[in-house]
Amino acid sequence: MKAVIKNLRGGGLGEFPESAMNLVSKLKQSNYQISVITAVLVVILAFWKPHVLVEGLQRGCLYAVIALPMALILGIVGIINLAHGEYMMLGAYFAYWLNVYTGMDPLLAILPALAAFFLIGVASYRAIIKYVLGTPELNQLLLTFGLAMILEQLANLLWTSRPIKLPLPYVSSSATIGSFTFGTYEFIYVGAAILVLAGLLLFLKRTPTGQAALAVGQNPRGAKLVGIHVDRTYLLIFSLSIALIGALGAIFMTRHSIFPLVGAPFTMKSFCLIAMAGIGNLPGILWCSLILGLAENFVLSFRGYAGWADILFFALIVLVIMVRSRQREVK
Amino acid sequence: MKKSRPLLYLIVLVLLFTLPFYMGVYALNVMDIILIYMALALSWDMLLRSGQISFGMAGFFGVGGYAAVLLFLNTGMHPLLSIVLGGLAAGGLAWLIGSAVLQLRGMYFAIVTLALAEIFRVIVRNLPDLTGGPEGTVLSQAIFAGNSTYTYWLVLTAAALSVIVSEVFRHSRIHFALTSIRNDEIVAKSSGIDVFKYLVFLFAVTSAIQGITGGAYAHIYGFVSPEGSFSVDFTLLPIAMALLGGMHSTWGPVVGAVVLGVVSEFLKLQIPYGHLMVYGIIIVVAILFFPQGIVGTLGLKMKRTGSH
Numbered sequence: 001m002k003a004v005i006k007n008l009r010g011g012g013l014g015e016f017p018e019s020a021m022n023l024v025s026k027l028k029q030s031n032y033q034i035s036v037i038t039a040v041l042v043v044i045l046a047f048w049k050p051h052v053l054v055e056g057l058q059r060g061c062l063y064a065v066i067a068l069p070m071a072l073i074l075g076i077v078g079i080i081n082l083a084h085g086e087y088m089m090l091g092a093y094f095a096y097w098l099n100v101y102t103g104m105d106p107l108l109a110i111l112p113a114l115a116a117f118f119l120i121g122v123a124s125y126r127a128i129i130k131y132v133l134g135t136p137e138l139n140q141l142l143l144t145f146g147l148a149m150i151l152e153q154l155a156n157l158l159w160t161s162r163p164i165k166l167p168l169p170y171v172s173s174s175a176t177i178g179s180f181t182f183g184t185y186e187f188i189y190v191g192a193a194i195l196v197l198a199g200l201l202l203f204l205k206r207t208p209t210g211q212a213a214l215a216v217g218q219n220p221r222g223a224k225l226v227g228i229h230v231d232r233t234y235l236l237i238f239s240l241s242i243a244l245i246g247a248l249g250a251i252f253m254t255r256h257s258i259f260p261l262v263g264a265p266f267t268m269k270s271f272c273l274i275a276m277a278g279i280g281n282l283p284g285i286l287w288c289s290l291i292l293g294l295a296e297n298f299v300l301s302f303r304g305y306a307g308w309a310d311i312l313f314f315a316l317i318v319l320v321i322m323v324r325s326r327q328r329e330v331k
Numbered sequence: 332m333k334k335s336r337p338l339l340y341l342i343v344l345v346l347l348f349t350l351p352f353y354m355g356v357y358a359l360n361v362m363d364i365i366l367i368y369m370a371l372a373l374s375w376d377m378l379l380r381s382g383q384i385s386f387g388m389a390g391f392f393g394v395g396g397y398a399a400v401l402l403f404l405n406t407g408m409h410p411l412l413s414i415v416l417g418g419l420a421a422g423g424l425a426w427l428i429g430s431a432v433l434q435l436r437g438m439y440f441a442i443v444t445l446a447l448a449e450i451f452r453v454i455v456r457n458l459p460d461l462t463g464g465p466e467g468t469v470l471s472q473a474i475f476a477g478n479s480t481y482t483y484w485l486v487l488t489a490a491a492l493s494v495i496v497s498e499v500f501r502h503s504r505i506h507f508a509l510t511s512i513r514n515d516e517i518v519a520k521s522s523g524i525d526v527f528k529y530l531v532f533l534f535a536v537t538s539a540i541q542g543i544t545g546g547a548y549a550h551i552y553g554f555v556s557p558e559g560s561f562s563v564d565f566t567l568l569p570i571a572m573a574l575l576g577g578m579h580s581t582w583g584p585v586v587g588a589v590v591l592g593v594v595s596e597f598l599k600l601q602i603p604y605g606h607l608m609v610y611g612i613i614i615v616v617a618i619l620f621f622p623q624g625i626v627g628t629l630g631l632k633m634k635r636t637g638s639h
Binding site: 139142149150156307313314321325 | 602605619
């Protein structure tokens with residue numbers, strides 16, 4: 001008994017001030033600030049509107065898993081890909097197309113989509129993206145905008161603008177806790193977000209290739225000097241990101257109806273989230289996505305005002321830009 | 332050469348002005364479309380000269396259209412006055428947004444403008460009492476009772492206005508300020524240029540032109556709707572035109588608009604679905620292979636042959 005008390009004193013109370021200091025210093029980092037705000041919101045929501053919490057979590061994770069590959073391209077290749085959402089849209093049509101011609105389940109189509117979109121990424125990089133890497137940002141923006149239009153209109157040409165939705169019985173599964181019923185299938189986005197984030201972090205921190213990619217992202221010239229093949233790294237990262245987003249398209253189309261314009265809003269929302277988290281901050285994207293997802297579902301839950309949910313991200317990005325510009329002035 | 336220039340301009344102007352007297356209604360309609368896109372392409376290029384890229388044409392085009400139509404319906408003012416006020420509304424809105432967003436530039440500004448059309452569309456759709464909601468608003472009568480000669484003169488005025496503003500900008504202090512901002516912002520700042528002020532001013536002026544064009548378009552076709560007025564066409568086509576003709580000049584977008592305007596009329600009939608793909612291809616090809624555009628490439632050739 002005495003030993004237990006001693007242990008408690010030694011282990012708990014003795015280290016308390018230190019861990020508290022740690023916590024305080026951690027709070028100063030933006031990630032932790034954001035996560036604390038999220039936690040408070042979550043507790044309030046859990047009691048007031050539980051369905052907002054669950055659906056917001058699912059939607060937020062969907063945003064995160066879309067934004068992560070874009071952040072990877074922006075952070076390492078250093079180019080903002082305005083055709084990001086369009087690649088997801090193509091991935092969705094790819095899965096649809098496989099389903100129609102071979103009867104393959106869209107969730108199984110993830111694997112062929114990964115392979116196919118890796119190749120599409122390689123082709124896009126080799127044919128187009130490579131040539132604007134050293135040029136002014138303006139050229140990159142215009143080029144990827146043009147690319148987005150080409151992909152969008154290609155889908156329009158091939159499949160027309162009619163919305164498509166596969167009838168899949170398993171997507172409408174649900175669970176009930178007390179009087180509260182919610183869809184369970186959408187938790188697939190949560191799984192995907194965690195998987196992609198953890199995978200990317202492991203890849204970047206633990207593998208030599210990932211480390212090389214990080215180095216290239218920080219300083220391409222320096223990376224070249226120490227013998228890293230910069231162009232090959234760009235190619236790998238770009239294609240990897242396109243593969244991820246293409247495979248995500250296959251998951252996306254199981255639950256949502258797809259049409260050529262379906263991807264465009266996600267490009268803008270993804271950029272908003274990246275800007276919010278700060279370029280290069282992958283875990284931050286997950287938190288920011290959760291905030292956006294929860295906020296949107298919160299607005300959606302008010303009858304008569306649901307249409308306004310789509311402008312939340314815009315308010316957020318303007319806010320972020322104003323805060324960022326103030327930070328820049330202070331520096 | 333230099334002395335004959337004003338005469339040349341005068342001849343072109345008279346020719347354009349008298350076009351309705353020897354052209355059919357269909358040809359005039361095509362001219363209307365060309366001139367509208369010309370004004371948009373020019374206004375886009377004007378902002379581009381400062382190194383800032385805007386994807387917000389469709390947004391301000393639609394705002395101008397909605398403002399003009401709603402002012403006309405609710406106050407009964409003359410449609411021409413409502414078009415001008417619609418342009419001012421778009422310009423004022425751009426000034427507000429620019430003051431907030433132009434603090435950070437480059438891709439932040441570009442993405443925000445890319446989102447504008449979508450945002451305005453959401454707002455318009457959610458205010459059904461004012462704007463007619465998702466169905467839009469139809470005017471009981473188009474401007475000038477649909478007389479194609481007068482409508483042609485109206486869009487000609489809008490296009491001429493944008494050409495004049497563009498030329499004024501090119502031959503004044505503003506041009507040097509903008510060029511230096513584009514080349515190196517820090518140098519520009521240290522030579523005493525108030526970069527932020529210039530950019531916000533320019534963004535407001537170009538958006539006002541887009542608003543006026545949008546107002547004219549809305550009055551000519553007699554309706555506004557969330558999908559039609561904020562259509563991505565009004566962003567995509569002007570960019571393709573300016574790139575094809577040549578960036579950073581007045582005549583580049585003008586030439587691009589005429590060429591692509593005629594081509595688009597043809598494409599629309601040939602490929603009803605997905606004809607916009609051609610414009611995407613033009614943008615990509617222009618950026619990759621001839622960033623100078625038609626006018627720039629020809630100008631270089633002429634200079635080369637001239638110096639030999």
